[in-house]
Amino acid sequence: MRFHTRKWVKPGDMNPNRTLFGGRLLEWIDEECALYSIIQLENPKTVTKFMSEIDFRSSAKEGDIVEIGIEVVKFGRASLTLQCEVRNKMTRETIITIDKIVMVSLDENGKPKPHGKTKIEFVKDRLEK
Structure with missing residues (x-):
């Protein structure tokens, strides 16, 4: 799994228990998956x-640095299926895992649009073409 992004847990990210609010973490994951898929x-x-299913395994506290990992599971006709793990950068402890996140490519009318992709491409490889 490749860990692409790090987030610093700040005071505004806390829940009433003073640990990282799960909704904030899901927001970060959703944004990371969207950017990766785009x-x-x-x-x-x-x-x-x-x-x-989302599996919260541990929590993070203010000041922790978390990193978001994504792995491609499958390329569909108009979709990309990902797997995600978020871990504490310092302790390497897993905070959350999500086995399946499906992202869909849309056309200008909001309908699924076939993308024609079958494997991971890196930007550096596209630039060489």
């Missing part, structure tokens, strides 16, 4: 369709 599918109109 780049992979080369379509800015890419949206989240589905998230499977």
Whole structure:
């Protein structure tokens, strides 16, 4: 799994228990998956369709640095299925895992748009073409 982004847990990210609010973490994950998918599918109109069961394994506290990891599970006709893990950068302890996140490429009318992709592409490889 590749860990692309780090987030610093700040006071505004806390829940009443003074640990990282799960909704904030899900917001970060959703944004990271969207950005990753938009780049992979080369379509800015890419949206989240589905998230499977979310497993909160531990928490984070103010001042912690968390990192978000994403792995491609499958390329569909108009979709990209990802897996995600978030861990504490310092302790390497897993905070959350999500086995399946489905992102869908849309056309100008908001309908699924086939993307024609079958494998992960890196920007450096696209620039060489």
